[in-house]
Amino acid sequence: MSPMPGLVHLVDDDPSIRRGMDRLLKVHGYEVRTYPDAAAFLEAPDGPGPACLLLDLRLPGLDGLGLQSRLAVRSQDLPIVFLTAHGDVPTAVQAMKAGALDFLPKPFEEASLLRALDAALDRSRLLQLERSEREHLSRTFQTLTPREREVLQGVLAGRLNKQIAFDLGIAEKTVKIHRGHALRKLGNPSLPTLARMASLGDFRVPPGE
Amino acid sequence: MSSPHEGCVPPDLPSPSPPVPTRWSPWLGCGRSSSCPAKEKFQSFFETSRDGIALVDLEGRIVEANRAFVDLVGYTRSELQRLTFPGITPERWHLAEDAVIREQVLVRGYCDPYEKEYLRKDGTLVPVSLLVWLLKDLEGHPLGFWGIIRDITEAKRLETELQTHRERLEDLVAERLADLQAEILERRRVETLLRESEARVLRQHQELEGIYRQAPIGLCILDRELRFQRVNERLADIDGFAAEAHLGCRFQDVLPDLAEILVPVFREVLDTGTPVTGMEVRGITPRQPGVEREWRGSFYPVAGEDGRVSAMTCVVEEVTERRRIQSELEQLREALYRVSRVSTLGELAASMAHELNQPLTAIQANARAALRLIQDGRASMEDLQEILEDIASDDLRAGEIIRRMREPVKREALVPGRLLPNELVQEIHRLLRNDTLRTRIHLVLDLEEGLPTVYGDRIHLQQVLLNLVMNAQEALLSVATASRRSIVLRTRSARDRRVAIEVLDNGPGIPESLFETLFDPFITTKPHGLGLGLSICRTLVEAHGDTLSASNEPTGGARIAVLLPSEADSPLQRPA
Numbered sequence: 001m002s003p004m005p006g007l008v009h010l011v012d013d014d015p016s017i018r019r020g021m022d023r024l025l026k027v028h029g030y031e032v033r034t035y036p037d038a039a040a041f042l043e044a045p046d047g048p049g050p051a052c053l054l055l056d057l058r059l060p061g062l063d064g065l066g067l068q069s070r071l072a073v074r075s076q077d078l079p080i081v082f083l084t085a086h087g088d089v090p091t092a093v094q095a096m097k098a099g100a101l102d103f104l105p106k107p108f109e110e111a112s113l114l115r116a117l118d119a120a121l122d123r124s125r126l127l128q129l130e131r132s133e134r135e136h137l138s139r140t141f142q143t144l145t146p147r148e149r150e151v152l153q154g155v156l157a158g159r160l161n162k163q164i165a166f167d168l169g170i171a172e173k174t175v176k177i178h179r180g181h182a183l184r185k186l187g188n189p190s191l192p193t194l195a196r197m198a199s200l201g202d203f204r205v206p207p208g209e
Numbered sequence: 210m211s212s213p214h215e216g217c218v219p220p221d222l223p224s225p226s227p228p229v230p231t232r233w234s235p236w237l238g239c240g241r242s243s244s245c246p247a248k249e250k251f252q253s254f255f256e257t258s259r260d261g262i263a264l265v266d267l268e269g270r271i272v273e274a275n276r277a278f279v280d281l282v283g284y285t286r287s288e289l290q291r292l293t294f295p296g297i298t299p300e301r302w303h304l305a306e307d308a309v310i311r312e313q314v315l316v317r318g319y320c321d322p323y324e325k326e327y328l329r330k331d332g333t334l335v336p337v338s339l340l341v342w343l344l345k346d347l348e349g350h351p352l353g354f355w356g357i358i359r360d361i362t363e364a365k366r367l368e369t370e371l372q373t374h375r376e377r378l379e380d381l382v383a384e385r386l387a388d389l390q391a392e393i394l395e396r397r398r399v400e401t402l403l404r405e406s407e408a409r410v411l412r413q414h415q416e417l418e419g420i421y422r423q424a425p426i427g428l429c430i431l432d433r434e435l436r437f438q439r440v441n442e443r444l445a446d447i448d449g450f451a452a453e454a455h456l457g458c459r460f461q462d463v464l465p466d467l468a469e470i471l472v473p474v475f476r477e478v479l480d481t482g483t484p485v486t487g488m489e490v491r492g493i494t495p496r497q498p499g500v501e502r503e504w505r506g507s508f509y510p511v512a513g514e515d516g517r518v519s520a521m522t523c524v525v526e527e528v529t530e531r532r533r534i535q536s537e538l539e540q541l542r543e544a545l546y547r548v549s550r551v552s553t554l555g556e557l558a559a560s561m562a563h564e565l566n567q568p569l570t571a572i573q574a575n576a577r578a579a580l581r582l583i584q585d586g587r588a589s590m591e592d593l594q595e596i597l598e599d600i601a602s603d604d605l606r607a608g609e610i611i612r613r614m615r616e617p618v619k620r621e622a623l624v625p626g627r628l629l630p631n632e633l634v635q636e637i638h639r640l641l642r643n644d645t646l647r648t649r650i651h652l653v654l655d656l657e658e659g660l661p662t663v664y665g666d667r668i669h670l671q672q673v674l675l676n677l678v679m680n681a682q683e684a685l686l687s688v689a690t691a692s693r694r695s696i697v698l699r700t701r702s703a704r705d706r707r708v709a710i711e712v713l714d715n716g717p718g719i720p721e722s723l724f725e726t727l728f729d730p731f732i733t734t735k736p737h738g739l740g741l742g743l744s745i746c747r748t749l750v751e752a753h754g755d756t757l758s759a760s761n762e763p764t765g766g767a768r769i770a771v772l773l774p775s776e777a778d779s780p781l782q783r784p785a
Contacts, residue, residue, distance in 0.1 A: 014567045014570075015575065016567065016568060016571035016599065016602070016603050016606070017570050017571045019571065019575075019599060020570070020571040020572070020573070020574030020575040020578070020603075021574045021579040021597060023574065023575060023596065024574040024575070024577050024581070025580035026578075027578045027581045027582055027585075028581065035226035058563075058646040059646070060646070063646070063649070083317060085562075085564075085567055085570065085572075104572040106566045106567070106569070106584075107566060107569040107570040107572075107573040110577045111574075176622040182226070194338070200615070
């Protein structure tokens with residue numbers, strides 16, 4: 001089976017492991033970048049394609065869990081697979097709660113490693129997709145007028161045109177016109193689609209704020 | 210005293226008036242012309258007497274005086290007849306003389322001799338002794354007095370001189386007496402002292418005797434023929450005979466089993482006069498037949514009065530029991546050391562496992578990569594060679610880890626060698642790195658360059674340092690802290706060419722109450738600790754001639770230091 005291409009960032013302080021893993025992952029078609037510690041990784045630029053982080057739990061300086069929380073603060077959607085040479089259950093639990101995708105004990109089975117990495121890269125692809133959709137949506141939302149946003153908000157809250165007109169103190173007819181314009185700008189989505197779009201991007205935020 | 214030219218009749222005697230009253234006649238022989246022999250005799254005596262003789266009437270007028278008297282007072286006879294007795298007597302004698310006349314002479318007709326002075330014509334005083342009689346007429350009425358006057362100037366002088374001599378003598382005697390008394394006192398004092406010191410010497414002698422007899426160490430004196438002269442109870446006990454039973458017997462007869470070893474030694478001491486001390490003797494005495502025991506003996510020559518060695522004193526200490534306890538203690542310590550080593554290893558096992566997993570992971574990755582390359586038919590010989598080299602190197606690394614782990618368990622005896630302090634510390638750092646990563650403790654190296662090499666057993670010293678770091682680690686983890694937990698492994702040169710390896714932490718420090726007993730066994734602050742770590746550390750360190758010391762840093766945290774002598778100063782160092 002030929003894995004889908006993707007970038008694996010490997011952070012491990014053991015040079016032998018970096019060398020061996022680099023070799024193995026490249027053989028399997030992954031693009032690999034290795035770093036001896038968290039700081040080196042944080043300094044490296046982001047790649048454009050799907051990527052995941054293969055992270056040794058114990059590192060000199062900032063350790064695996066520390067790096068994980070640092071990335072969470074940056075809201076970087078980089079799926080993390082942890083590596084550890086020592087079965088440390090509390091640490092593993094902590095890592096998984098903090099959103100790690102998988103946890104592999106050293107030495108690992110090749111198949112488990114590949115499975116975990118593929119899952120991570122799939123996740124990365126999905127996240128990237130969502131992000132581009134979200135970016136598209138927020139661009140679209142920015143074309144709405146403030147009144148159109150208010151009307152859509154009422155629609156999503158399940159209120160009738162009449163009720164929205166009353167809430168906003170305008171005529172029901174005017175509500176219908178705003179609603180028609182807004183939906184047209186968004187590509188005339190069905191109500192459920194509209195709801196999903198609203199969950200991805202916040203159309204209530206007026207442009208420039 | 211009489212002048213020869215005056216003869217027996219004083220020429221001027223009859224001439225001056227007043228005329229002698231007739232009453233005086235019988236006494237004066239009235240009528241000088243008459244020449245009865247008695248009267249002449251008297252006259253001769255009167256004139257030639259050495260003592261002054263004077264006849265005085267009741268008014269004290271001098272009626273008659275002889276030559277001696279005239280010479281005595283320096284007046285002429287005629288002058289005298291115009292003078293009175295009181296007139297030539299200094300005033301101060303008048304009262305006393307009146308009393309003599311009144312109370313003695315007038316009462317009983319004479320007086321006891323008494324002394325007074327006369328005032329001479331030249332104004333000088335002459336001391337005299339006087340005898341006075343009452344002169345009566347034929348009817349018994351007082352007429353006047355006879356006085357016999359003796360010049361006592363010379364006597365007085367002699368008396369004074371005598372007095373002076375006497376006083377001088379008395380002074381001398383007093384002086385001598387005082388000297389004598391002082392001497393007597395001194396003698397008494399010395400005598401007391403002597404008696405006291407004798408008593409003291411006696412007491413000391415008795416004390417020494419008591420000590421000798423009851424000393425918990427065997428003591429005896431052997432003469433030149435090796436006969437027991439004196440034996441204390443402890444030695445008797447060691448030998449298994451009563452002390453008295455030894456006396457006069459030869460050593461070889463009492464203790465035949467020890468004779469072979471000791472008799473030559475004794476002979477040497479007696480012949481050369483050189484003591485033999487601290488000699489270890491093993492053997493059997495009748496006290497415990499068939500049981501070999503051990504003693505430590507010292508043998509000293511005793512000089513006789515002529516200065517030659519006349520005897521020998523032996524000091525014997527039974528060390529059998531002590532040796533037994535010592536060897537048991539050593540075994541125990543060894544056992545404890547093993548226990549501690551194993552428990553240290555247990556603590557280390559986790560990080561060892563981690564460390565072992567690192568090369569295994571690398572090997573796994575490399576092997577899988579190689580397999581994949583071969584399966585895909587993309588394997589180049591260069592790639593495979595490189596991969597296999599990596600695998601072999603990681604395999605060696607794994608082997609090294611296992612060897613290091615096993616080594617402390619296998620090793621028992623001290624195997625010293627040359628060590629670089631910094632390398633030793635770096636090794637510890639490598640061993641503990643994973644452990645400190647797990648515990649999130651910052652393990653810092655602070656190494657001084659150019660330290661001398663030390664000499665010691667690498668494994669033992671490693672053991673000590675591991676123990677110290679683990680203690681520090683536990684101390685750090687036992688308390689909540691806001692600051693970063695860190696342990697510093699520091700090397701630096703110390704006094705006397707020594708090297709200090711220090712383990713510092715920024716934990717709570719060593720409790721003040723623990724300092725004194727810190728290195729004692731079974732002292733621990735850990736809930737599950739045996740309290741042997743530091744005690745064993747110290748044993749190991751001291752076996753190297755090193756010292757282990759503990760203190761708290763002024764900034765808080767504990768500091769344990771191992772001081773190692775340089776290679777040249779190491780007691781383990783044996784010249785090749």
